[in-house]
Amino acid sequence: MNKKLLLLLTVFMPIILGWNNVSAQISLTGQLRPRAEYRDGYGTLEPKTSKPAGFVSQRARLVFNYKSSRVIFQTSIQDVRVWGQDASSISNADGNKLFLHEAWAELVLSNKKDTSFKKPPVDYLGLKIGRQELVYDDERLLGGFDWQQQGRRHDAVVLKMLDKGFQVDLGAAYNQNTDAVNYNGTYYTPANVPATIKDSKGNLVNTPAGFIPLLNTAGISSKTGSPGFSNPPSSNAASQDYKAFQYLYAAKTFHQTKISGLFFADQFGKYVLDSVKNTAGTDVGYVYGRRFNQTGLNTRYTTGLMLVSPLGNKSPFGISTAFYYQGGHDRDGLSLSAYTSTLALSYQQKLFRFTPGWDYLSGNDAFSTSTTNHRFDPLYGTPHKFWGFMDYFYAGSSSPAGGLSDAYFKIKYLSLNKRFNAGLDYHCFALAQNQKNVAGDAIKKYLGSELDLVGNYSLNKFTMVEAGFCVMAAAQSMEYAKNLTPLSAHLNNVWSYLQINIRPDFFSK
Template identity: 25%
Template sequence: MNRFSIIGLIVLIGFTIDLSGQDKSKFDISGQIRHRFEMSDRSFGAETEPINFNLLRSRLNVVLTPLRDVEAFFQIQDSRRFGEETSTLKDGSADNLDMHQVYFNIKELFNLPVNVKVGRMEIAFANERIVGPVGWDNIGRSFDGIIVNVHSRNVSADFFNLKQVDKMAPGDTGDINGIGTNVDIKLADNYKTQALIFWQKAVPSSVLSRVTLGFYAKGTHGGFQHETEFYYQTGTITSIREQDVQAYMAALNVWYTFAELGVKPAISLGMEYLSGDDNVADDKYKVFNTLYATNHKFYGYMDYFLNIPVHTYGLGLVDMNAKVSFKPMNKLKAKAIFHIFNASENYTLNDGSTANDFGSELDVVLNYQYNKRFSFVGGLSLFTPGSIFKETKGEDSSLWFFLMSTVNL
């Protein structure tokens, strides 16, 4: 976004404020400034020095509601790394200044239980296992498209048509679209269920036509909670040759909170299985792709498994994890998460033997809510490589530390 665009946005906001005063429109401004320091020694090399850097993300949100059933949302975002501009005086290009979200939402269209949202928007389905905005990232994910929401008392269905890539080529060649529906069903006050169908369709469809379908369920019974998920992928994909997609993933996580104890300790156990490909030469593509997931929150905070299947070498992933959390103080939360990562299929090492262990990771995180607007989060992580990563990345353990502060305006 250039300077003239920024000036135009400011003029638009000022004009909107004036209109809001005349027409009694509801007008709201909010924002967030988030800073994160990271010390990264994730190279698996004992002689490699760590990298220290600072990330800053600033967001300005404007909501305009000229009528009860008409809403517009603007979110301008600046994402930067300290020191990335070439000069403290001459560099004002703001390369990472962007309109992260801008959309309008028409509610109860024609007095029917139908809402229509059009524009650029963040999208989160279920727990973000398949589609999420990746809030941890310094930029985050947003989609261009339309969502039509049809709802009743206990059911809410989102029908979406999203444009990931538009090449503006004849016949729409090279475009990639996301089409489908996500249905939220309220079975009981303590139970949540969602079903998803997501069709990734490239042009021509022989390049990619993959359908992901499955469900998510979360239940609470006293101090006991569980999350259950299953997704299956079918269709066709072409890289060197066309293959039939036959992939799946399943996850089960259970935890218990001892709410009667002062520090509210909780323990959880979980397992995720993502299928891999044991024979890349056949006509079946059996690697599960996590699509647009927020993988940071699931597969270790050190982010060795963000791009699945690339980061798992097409072998799939088995993640067995355990978590302990408690509140030592009213405003302080602490948790520790331990992961054991294995491949779903065997990896052939240089000596001809096979292995399936990627390694293990320990994440320790402290969260302090200073007041209702300002919070700190700090964490330390250690990854110990297994046989696969020792051969492909290095034999030494890796270390990572972060300290993040957030101001909500």
């Protein structure tokens, strides 16, 4: 166990156990989630020169929660690593991936369920401050991305209101790299930038301050979607993190029907393409990248509605639909006009649920001369849930410049004792807009089909075992969509995993 985590347990466990005897509003839960994977084309097509890979990754998490009539407080410490990435005996200089996943407090400003509040104006009013997950609706645009071992969280403040079936949340965040006294301005370098990078001659050099290096010498545009930046931070395949955001979320529940609306504005630091000269002996090389030392921000806004409802009273049919528009300017300052839509119908028959649906995310037409970016970015959601479990799209492995059309059919089985469930999903992927091949001709829009088979079994109330097997049967167009050299990759790819999720509640009998 990590020495820091062991120290925290040693110091705080006796205190927590003592408090628990007095108050039932204190909880301490844990999670250990090792996942073994076999990858032969996960995230992108497997190059013909590559071989399959196997590994085990793991998340260990400890969550402490305290709740009283006036405040809710939660911290979540987690360690994420791959088995064997550290030697069996490490030195004090070796790093680790122990970090704070959550640390927030929610000040209860009003609560009608608590008689100590006199004449509360609404059912509930609270102010949540600190590092936290933002999870709304089906997590299409804002989600915790729990599939990813490191998850997703934000340093933010959220004002939360509940009243008579209405929910209204108003949130904001502001990012900065350092609080150093000699820091000049509020420029933000929006990535987990490596300490060193190789120059154009292959020599190792310290990464310049305020700089996101390129892995090649080409400028990168969100309109073309070409990869190239070292360690981009967003799991939605974007090249830079936000400087700030503000959002308003409102929802109303009518019996089993829920309608919700979102307005989300995020701002990105402006940059210039720059190079830094590096002299190493007789070599004169350059480091190319983006330098974030410009005044002003590029502001993007995303807004839309979602509806989830059964089709009639006690009907086995249901509908889920949404539409979101994206405007303003993208991360690179280009004018932005993009949208996404989704429509899904469900039918519940005893132990089975059948769900046909269609997702559409707009993109750029390679034959258009427009300077406006039409490529929709699904913000900070949980893409693993929607566009195939093999994560070919919007999940950190680049998204197609031409957008995406995903027609799917899902079957879900839930056993009578509810200890076992299984799902079989089929996706038919296609480009939303025309793209070119190396000869300048239009490629076929059909990208390929994916089949995902996943099963879950509950060993006990703390332990869940999950296994999955997925197949991607790609068309030649997928190579262009993934920015691969034509005829360089295998078109039939597979991925499988076995995961055990252990979530003990230390105060539960």
